[in-house]
Amino acid sequence: MTHASHPITLADIARHLDIAFDGDASRPIRGLATLKEAGPDQVAFLANRAYLKDLASTRAAAVLLHPEHGKNCPVPRLETENPYLGYARISQLFDPLRARDVPGVHDTAVVAEDAVLGEGVVIQANAVIESGVTLGAHVVVGAGSVVGADSSIGDGSRLHANVTVCHGVVIGKRVVLQSGCVIGGDGFGFAHDGAGWHKIAQLGGVVLGDDVEVGSCSSIDRGALGDTLIGCDVKIDSQVQIAHNVTIGDHSALAGCVGIAGSTRVGKHCMLGGGVGLSGHLTICDGVQVTGMSLVTNSILEPGVYSSGTGAMNNTQWRKNAVRFKQLDDIAKRLNKLEKNSRSE
Known part of the structure; x- marks a missing residue:
């Protein structure tokens, strides 16, 4: 259950979704809730037919639903072809983080003299902004986060607490980096002389496109020579490892604990399930879905759904x-x- 600090009206919600509304447009809405739990100052949504049973008894101020279910709704309705997408969009209106963002630099933060800070930037306690950094308008750098030298972060991006952005990283607009993730750490590069290992300096960087989200404790390594490239609107879950010089195409999604070895190229609109492993120097074409816990050791050049391994069974x-x-x-x-x-x- 979520609540907004300042009341939002049903008219505001309908306007945000660009849909018509036939109820009391001035009614204040203070949060979102399920059909079963919603009260008269909350909006509920119906995106799964399994919850149709709860529609008739809902006490919500209004329900976001598909037009086919509108006639069965006992309260004002917000009709849209994709209720779950609508829910995702209006949830942003009730995000409590927005209310707590106070522009300015906390007294305990350390900001290099030559750093460029855009309008409305928020830099929280104990954050470090190194030399040559550029932060766009309304960027939020969470408590204890570090932005390394000569990096840039686009407008509207947010670093949660304890994020590390290493030197020479380029981050697009509206990017979200969850706590504990590391962007631009060294790739796993070593040469062996027969007796021991010698480190290879990682001279490339990392580039994240617009609207990327990276989950907590995930790592995206910098390139050995060229850059590691993450396209626009890529969604990366927690505890994901992306090695040096990997490329991931626009609109792809990686679930938790995915591991991608160096120099592999993942296309656009790909989905990798939890625990998927991709070997190095592979090409995965656009439109590929790999189911959870699969190991991919050869390139995939035709779109479709791929799996490997065996499911659990009696020992x-x-x-x-x-x-x-x-x-x-x-x-x-x-x-x-x-x-x-x-x-x-």
Whole structure:
């Protein structure tokens, strides 16, 4: 359940969604809630047919729903073809973070003299802004966050507490970086001389497009020579590892614990499920969906849904199948031999 600090009217919500509304447009709305929990000063939404049973008894001030369900709604309705998208849009109106943003630099923050700060910038306690940094209008740098030298952050972006943006990183507009993520750390580059490892300096950077979101404790490594490139409107969940010189196309989404090895290229409109691993130097074309816990070791050049691995099963059955996995090569050879003999007869 969420609440706005200052009342918003139903007219404000309808205007924000650019849809018609036939109820009391001046009614103040103080939050969003489920159909079952909503009170007369809250808006509810219906995006899943499983909750149709709760519509008739809702006490909400209004319900955001598809037109096909409008006739069954006992309270004023906000009709839209995509109620869940509508809910996502109006949720921004009730985000409590917006009310707490006070433009200015906290007394404990450290800001380099040559840093360029746009209009309405918020720099919270103990943040560090290094030399050569440019922050666009209304950027928020959360408490304890660091923006490294010569980096730039576009208008309307937000760094939550304890985010690290390393040197030479370019971040677009309206980007959200959740707590603990690291953008532009060194890639995993070492040369072996037969006895030990020698570090390769990572000389590239990271570029994030507009409207990117990166979840908590995720890492996007800087390039070894060129840049690691994340396109516009890419959504990255928590605890994701993106290695040096990876490219991810616009509008792709990566669920938690995805790992992408160096120099792999992921296309536009791709979706990688939780725990997916991509080997290095691969190409994944546009429009690919990889289901959770899959391991991809070869390039994917045709759009579609891809999976690997086996689902959980009884341990006894799994052990039997594991033995059979080892026998597959021998079985294939015997089958080929039988087919050759059959053709020769």
